[in-house]
Amino acid sequence: MEELEQRLSVVVPTYREADNLRPLCERVFAATRASAIEAEMIIVDDDSDDGSEAIVAELANDFDVRIVVRRGERGLSSAVVRGFEEARHEVLLVMDADLSHPPEKVPELARKVFDGEAEFVVGSRYVGGGEMRDWPFLRRLNSWVATVPARLLTPVRDPMAGFFCLRRETWRRAERLNPIGYKIALELMVKCRCRRYAEVPIVFTDRLHGTSKLTFWQQLLYLRQLCGLYVFRFPGLVIGGILLGLAGLIWLVWVR
Numbered sequence: 402m403e404e405l406e407q408r409l410s411v412v413v414p415t416y417r418e419a420d421n422l423r424p425l426c427e428r429v430f431a432a433t434r435a436s437a438i439e440a441e442m443i444i445v446d447d448d449s450d451d452g453s454e455a456i457v458a459e460l461a462n463d464f465d466v467r468i469v470v471r472r473g474e475r476g477l478s479s480a481v482v483r484g485f486e487e488a489r490h491e492v493l494l495v496m497d498a499d500l501s502h503p504p505e506k507v508p509e510l511a512r513k514v515f516d517g518e519a520e521f522v523v524g525s526r527y528v529g530g531g532e533m534r535d536w537p538f539l540r541r542l543n544s545w546v547a548t549v550p551a552r553l554l555t556p557v558r559d560p561m562a563g564f565f566c567l568r569r570e571t572w573r574r575a576e577r578l579n580p581i582g583y584k585i586a587l588e589l590m591v592k593c594r595c596r597r598y599a600e601v602p603i604v605f606t607d608r609l610h611g612t613s614k615l616t617f618w619q620q621l622l623y624l625r626q627l628c629g630l631y632v633f634r635f636p637g638l639v640i641g642g643i644l645l646g647l648a649g650l651i652w653l654v655w656v657r
């Protein structure tokens with residue numbers, strides 16, 4: 402895989418994250434500048450109406466940052482795809498606005514893509530050195546249980562990650578991308594048929610300001626997404642399973 406120029410588009414989906422935007426920007430650009438990476442940031446906001454636009458206008462005096470406000474459309478995954486469409490550079494990185502993802506790790510993720518070491522890099526909680534700081538037991542368990550079915554779809558240890566980096570051409574390769582719900586990295590890894598992965602350990606911390614937007618409805622959407630991804634990845638197995646189930650049912654009802 403050939404090396405790429407050190408230019409990076411950072412895409413940040415936001416909904417009511419006004420208080421996090423300044424510290425996010427300052428830390429991301431401090432990290433990229435220290436690593437001689439030319440970066441732009443695209444914030445894709447779903448009409449938060451919380452002053453985010455004015456804050457970004459002010460930040461744009463010091464940083465290469467802009468905001469795209471979507472009106473009448475909601476959703477983390479589709480916001481990320483919109484950010485990809487707006488991006489100018491060949492390497493794309495996605496992170497949350499709430500500083501759960503350490504901005505200081507941005508250069509390490511990007512470098513692996515620049516150098517051609519991997520086509521998809523994940524900031525991972527589940528490799529040596531990675532962790533979820535201050536998470537209570539039940540939240541850890543919930544996250545781990547949700548990760549298990551996704552682990553069969555990719556070799557990555559943290560397939561639920563929201564902190565990731567990839568080449569534009571990798572995204573362009575996606576077949577039948579269905580950006581519903583929260584897990585856009587998982588959707589991309591499967592639908593782009595990625596092969597060369599890398600994981601960078603991160604310490605995932607609690608959000609700095611604001612409240613979570615992860616609802617029960619999002620968890621249901623995740624189940625729907627998983628079904629779609631299994632059909633995509635293992636069509637023979639799924640169809641075979643359904644036929645076997647039907648045959649079993651017919652046998653139970655009529656034959657026995």
Ligand SMILES: Nc1nc2c(ncn2[C@@H]2O[C@H](COP(=O)(O)OP(=O)(O)OP(=O)(O)O)[C@@H](O)[C@H]2O)c(=O)[nH]1
Pocket residue numbers: 413414415416417418445446447475476477480496497498499501563608612613614615
């Ligand atoms: N554009 C857009 N961004 C969203 C939407 N929902 C969530 N986000 C953003 O996606 C990122 C992740 O959402 P969070 O609410 O932090 O979800 P989480 O990290 O699972 O939950 P917490 O641990 O409580 O932070 C944040 O930057 C949110 O602002 C949405 O509908 N549209």
Ligand SMILES: [Mg+2]
Pocket residue numbers: 497499501608
């Ligand atoms: Mg968060």
